[in-house]
Structures are given as C-alpha cells and as structure tokens.
Amino acid sequence: MNVPGGVIVLDFGGQYTQLIARRIREQEVFSAILPCSASIDEIEGLRPAGVVLSGGPSSVYDKGAPVCDSRVLGLGLPVLGICYGMQWMAHSLGGNVVKAEHREYGPATLDRERDSTLFRGLPEHLKVWNSHGDHVIGLPAGFETVGRTDNAVAAIEDPSRRLYGVEFHPEVLHTERGSEILRNFVFEVCRAEKNWSRASFISDTVGAIRQQVGDAQALCALSGGVDSTVAAVLVHRAIGDRLTNVFVDTGLLRRNEFQDTLELLRDRLHLKVDGVDASERFLARLHGVTDPEEKRKRIGAEFIAVFAGEAKRLALSSGSDMRFLVQGTLYPDVIESVSVKGPSAVIKTHHNVGGLPKDLPFQLIEPLRDLFKDEVRMIGRELGLPDEILLKHPFPGPGLAVRLLGEVTKDKLEVLRAADAIVVEEIRRAGLYGKVWQAFAVLLPVRSVGVMGDYRSYGYTIAVRVVTSEDAMTADWARLPWDVLERISTRVVNEVRDVTRVVYDVSSKPPSTIEWE
Numbered sequence: 001m002n003v004p005g006g007v008i009v010l011d012f013g014g015q016y017t018q019l020i021a022r023r024i025r026e027q028e029v030f031s032a033i034l035p036c037s038a039s040i041d042e043i044e045g046l047r048p049a050g051v052v053l054s055g056g057p058s059s060v061y062d063k064g065a066p067v068c069d070s071r072v073l074g075l076g077l078p079v080l081g082i083c084y085g086m087q088w089m090a091h092s093l094g095g096n097v098v099k100a101e102h103r104e105y106g107p108a109t110l111d112r113e114r115d116s117t118l119f120r121g122l123p124e125h126l127k128v129w130n131s132h133g134d135h136v137i138g139l140p141a142g143f144e145t146v147g148r149t150d151n152a153v154a155a156i157e158d159p160s161r162r163l164y165g166v167e168f169h170p171e172v173l174h175t176e177r178g179s180e181i182l183r184n185f186v187f188e189v190c191r192a193e194k195n196w197s198r199a200s201f202i203s204d205t206v207g208a209i210r211q212q213v214g215d216a217q218a219l220c221a222l223s224g225g226v227d228s229t230v231a232a233v234l235v236h237r238a239i240g241d242r243l244t245n246v247f248v249d250t251g252l253l254r255r256n257e258f259q260d261t262l263e264l265l266r267d268r269l270h271l272k273v274d275g276v277d278a279s280e281r282f283l284a285r286l287h288g289v290t291d292p293e294e295k296r297k298r299i300g301a302e303f304i305a306v307f308a309g310e311a312k313r314l315a316l317s318s319g320s321d322m323r324f325l326v327q328g329t330l331y332p333d334v335i336e337s338v339s340v341k342g343p344s345a346v347i348k349t350h351h352n353v354g355g356l357p358k359d360l361p362f363q364l365i366e367p368l369r370d371l372f373k374d375e376v377r378m379i380g381r382e383l384g385l386p387d388e389i390l391l392k393h394p395f396p397g398p399g400l401a402v403r404l405l406g407e408v409t410k411d412k413l414e415v416l417r418a419a420d421a422i423v424v425e426e427i428r429r430a431g432l433y434g435k436v437w438q439a440f441a442v443l444l445p446v447r448s449v450g451v452m453g454d455y456r457s458y459g460y461t462i463a464v465r466v467v468t469s470e471d472a473m474t475a476d477w478a479r480l481p482w483d484v485l486e487r488i489s490t491r492v493v494n495e496v497r498d499v500t501r502v503v504y505d506v507s508s509k510p511p512s513t514i515e516w517e
C-alpha cells in the first residue's frame with residue numbers, strides 16, 4: 001500500500017528501522033520502508049513528502065557496504081540521515097567520515113550550537129542515544145554543524161537543500177524528546193499533512209482491495225489468530241461474501257479451539273468460513289516422526305495439500321474466478337527477505353501458506369504488510385473485533401505438535417490439551433493473560449516416578465512455559481507469583497491423567513526459543 005505525501009524510510013539494515021516508520025505513523029503521517037537498494041523511480045513513484053535514511057551496522061568503507069542511489073539526495077525532497085544514514089549522506093556529498101577513536105554506545109548529551117528547524121521548540125541540551133563506531137569529521141559543502149556530543153559531530157544540516165543528519169537515534173525512547181525531532185522533520189521540514197489514521201488506513205485499504213479484486217473471488221487461510229482475522233475482516237469489508245475463508249482443524253489445536261473459533265468467526269464476525277476437519281490426515285502424516293524439523297515440514301506440506309484441495313474444490317463449486325489469496329503477512333515477516341542483511345539463519349522453519357504449489361495461480365492480497373503486531377491490534381479494534389481475538393496469544397502454525405516432544409499421538413495430545421487448558425485458565429484467573437506474551441504447557445517425552453494415594457505412579461512430565469516479550473525476537477520467563485505456579489502444578493497433577501510432575505521453564509530467549517521445538 002502507498003499513501004502519497006508520506007515519508008519513505010530507506011533501510012540500511014539498522015536495528016531500529018522499523019521503529020522510525022512507526023514513530024512517523026504515530027504522527028498520523030504515512031510511512032513505509034523500502035530497502036536502500038530501491039530504484040529512484042520506485043522512490044519518486046511513491047510521491048513522498050520526504051525521505052529518512054536509516055542506521056545500519058556497516059561502515060561506509062566496508063566492502064559491500066549498503067548504498068542508496070545517491071540521486072535521492074538531489075530530488076529536492078527533504079532527507080534526514082540517521083547514524084549510518086548521516087554518515088552515508090556526508091560521505092556521498094564529499095564529507096569526511098572516519099572510524100572514531102571513542103565509539104559511542106548508549107547515552108550522551110547533545111549540545112546545540114545553532115538553531116535548526118529540526119530542533120525547534122527543544123532545549124539546548126538533550127539526552128540522546130547513540131550506537132555508532134564511525135563519525136563525520138568533515139562536512140560536505142553547504143552543511144553546518146548544529147550540535148555535538150562529547151565525542152562527535154551529532155547533528156548537521158544544509159537547510160537550503162533541506163538535508164539533515166543526526167548521529168544519534170531519535171526513534172528510540174531513550175532519546176529525550178526524540179519523537180519531537182522526528183515530528184519537526186515530518187511537519188516543519190517536509191511540510192507533510194496528516195494522512196494516516198486507523199480510520200483512513202481502513203478506508204484506503206478497503207478501497208484498494210475492491211479495486212484489485214474487481215468481480216473476482218478471494219480465498220483466505222484463516223487461523224483465528226489476530227493477523228489472519230484482521231486481514232480477512234478487511235477483505236470482507238471490501239468484497240463481502242466473495243471472500244471464502246478456510247479454517248483447517250489439524251488435530252493439533254488447543255481444547256475446543258476449532259469449534260469456538262468457527263463460531264466466533266461465523267456468528268460474531270459474519271465471515272463465510274469453510275471449516276475443514278483434516279485431523280486424521282495430519283496425525284497419519286506425523287506417525288512415527290520425532291525430529292522437530294521433520295514434523296514442521298510434514299505439517300507444512302499437509303497444510304498446503306489440504307488448502308490447495310479446498311481451493312480447487314471451492315473454485316469449481318463457485319464456478320467463478322477464484323484468483324486472489326489473502327494472507328495476514330506483517331512487516332516483520334517481510335523484512336527478512338528484503339533486508340540488506342539478507343535472510344537470517346534458519347532457526348526454525350515457520351510455516352505459513354507461502355509455499356503453495358505453482359498450479360494454484362493466486363495473486364496475493366496482504367493488507368497488513370507494512371504494519372507491526374500492535375498496529376494490527378489497533379486496526380482490529382477500530383474494526384470492532386472482540387478482545388478474544390485481539391488479545392489472543394500467538395499460537396504457532398504447527399500447533400501442539402511443537403509442544404509435544406517426540407512422536408505425536410492422539411493420547412499424548414489429549415494429555416497436553418488438558419494440561420494446557422489448566423495453565424491458560426489459571427493465568428487468566430490471576431489476571432495475567434494480558435500481561436504476558438504467551439503461556440502454555442509442553443509435554444516432555446520422559447516419564448518420572450511419583451507417589452499418589454500411597455501407590456507408586458510413573459507418568460509424564462509437563463513443563464509450563466510463560467514468557468514476557470515485546471516482539472518474540474527476545475523473551476524472558478515470566479516471574480509468576482508462587483501461588484499461581486502452585487495452583488497450576490496441583491491442578492495439572494490432580495486433574496490430568498498420567499502426569500506425575502510439573503516443572504517451570506526458566507530460560508530466556510536467546511539462548512532458548514519460546515517454543516520447545
């Protein structure tokens with residue numbers, strides 16, 4: 001999606017690139033991220049009000065250091081370079097960038113030497129957040145120093161060309177009044193108009209989908225999670241029941257999840273949903289498999305087979321043009337494939353429907369691909385989605401199969417479902433469900449000895465995993481109150497057949513991951 005008059009962020013592979021776009025959208029101005037390799041035509045074609053050059057891990061002198069087409073500095077558009085973005089801008093325009101004797105990481109004080117539109121309304125001394133090794137020592141012609149930190153030229157400008165640079169990161173919360181610096185860039189320098197709000201996002205997106213789909217039909221693989229549901233509701237607004245959703249029971253869902261989700265989607269959200277019970281197929285495919293990656297691969301392949309079969313059946317029965325596939329892809333899913341850093345190492349094969357066979361000639365509709373999860377939640381709220389969906393914890397595509405270590409069997413799934421239901425119920429009862437990122441049970445493939453009613457017992461071990469996180473990239477184990485852990489443990493051992501022991505997982509991510517497989 002594009003909204004003209006927004007601010008484009010060109011990504012040099014920085015850690016905080018996503019935050020820059022977010023902070024701009026918080027000012028109700030559209031912002032999208034493009035890789036720094038985007039062509040000048042593509043950038044101009046978006047008709048932006050300005051451009052931000054992100055930070056990045058490289059030095060401008062590194063072999064293969066990321067670069068933009070330097071014509072971006074001559075389009076007459078305002079440009080703000082942040083950290084590496086400022087260094088690249090200075091370097092490209094003939095300034096001098098060097099390795100700093102003292103690298104600056106963390107807090108520093110910016111002392112301003114002259115007035116600048118970028119800092120309008122802000123005090124002369126500001127706490128700012130740095131993360132750089134190189135810095136600019138010689139300014140390109142036409143530039144002035146606006147401010148310094150102890151060790152570096154920290155802000156520069158050429159107001160006549162509307163080119164600005166800051167060595168620190170205004171987008172992170174540790175920079176005092178950083179949002180106001182970005183706001184000054186957006187409104188005072190770029191003169192952007194407010195053009196992005198939840199309501200305008202919804203109406204623009206619905207309009208664009210309507211135009212894209214025309215009279216054709218669309219299909220959506222719905223999981224009942226926040227992303228796919230918000231995407232489906234947006235498309236449904238645009239084309240009504242020409243959207244058919246497919247919701248697959250893999251047999252790996254949590255207790256009552258298939259029925260409850262179907263009811264909610266159909267009765268409360270009025271979506272047309274084709275519920276497919278494929279549990280036997282999935283279990284058969286998993287028979288005898290213990291390797292986690294093999295499980296994931298088989299589940300992914302089976303999912304695609306079921307979905308493709310449904311798509312063909314629905315296309316035939318509707319007799320019309322089923323040409324579009326809706327996906328709830330978010331920005332963090334997109335960036336791995338386009339980032340200048342290249343795709344990161346595969347830790348786990350996350351499964352989605354991206355690997356559909358070529359003979360299903362779908363065009364993709366991905367209305368959320370510029371957004372972050374919390375922005376999707378806000379859009380969902382604006383669309384009137386209930387909290388049951390908006391606040392739902394993430395659930396992996398391969399479902400309980402990656403929380404049941406070893407071979408997946410019906411019996412073990414029943415044990416895990418029962419234990420998981422207790423964990424979630426107790427977390428809710430303690431008022432913690434909305435405060436933690438995920439809370440679930442894991443069934444371990446080891447048995448241990450217990451004593452129950454004077455008899456020796458020998459049963460499964462359940463691990464309880466509860467984590468806090470911002471974005472699932474890093475996570476910490478939740479410091480649950482002892483009494484909550486005690487209730488979970490007592491109930492699981494008493495109520496779930498065949499379980500003799502409950503343990504609490506106290507590993508953070510990294511080095512562990514959130515799921516066990």
Ligand code: XMP
Nearest residue numbers: 349350351394395396397398472513514515
């Ligand atoms: P890990 O275990 O890698 O998980 O720390 C990070 C987040 O991703 C979820 N997850 C998945 N989601 N398909 C998904 O849609 C998957 O295959 C998958 N594996 C993990 C996990 O629940 C956590 O929120």
